[in-house]
Amino acid sequence: SQTIHQWPATLVQPVGSPLSLECTVEGTSNPNLYWYRQAAGRGLQLLFYSVGIGQISSEVPQNLSASRPQDRQFILSSKKLLLSDSGFYLCAWSPDRDTEAFFGQGTRLTVV
């Protein structure tokens, strides 16, 4: 069966420090991958999605970037964190773009 792993679960980082959140999927190949940010009362904001290695679509201009170095690996990064980057980040995968997505447990990022 397919599983999605996202780590770390919680992270506290100082302003100006770099960020790297990793997400991996097991048990499937060529998944579509997503990064969302969840904020209270604002739902899930789609940040990036990828349909294949090296193919990244950015949904909102911001201080973050994403990469997909391997088929089942999706990384969310920042060179210099801002206070406004604090939030709950969710990785998700789907078999293709017309089916439901399956979510990881999420990472609670606090920038101090």
Place this chain on the structure above:
Amino acid sequence: AQSVSQHNHHVILSEAASLELGCNYSYGGTVNLFWYVQYPGQHLQLLLKYFSGDPLVKGIKGFEAEFIKSKFSFNLRKPSVQWSDTAEYFCAVNAAPGGKLIFGQGTELSVKP
């Protein structure tokens, strides 16, 4: 661009009350529709989905939703809620084919025992 709107931010009900959560989307073409639930401390789970066919779809735990194309709506219903239904509910839309999965703002449901 597609968007999703959930009208109720926070709903408070007593056990055994009926539930209806509103969801409207904006997109003129073919859509796939979803409701997700997030129980306290847990990850997002799929409640139900609509791709085509019967516009009344049934999901897990007694939930159902009705797709009304003319109203661009996909409302979630449950005839009798339980305390264990306390959670946050998200409506999501994927503009077929090949669209992105876009979520609404979420509705927090609190059920009083």
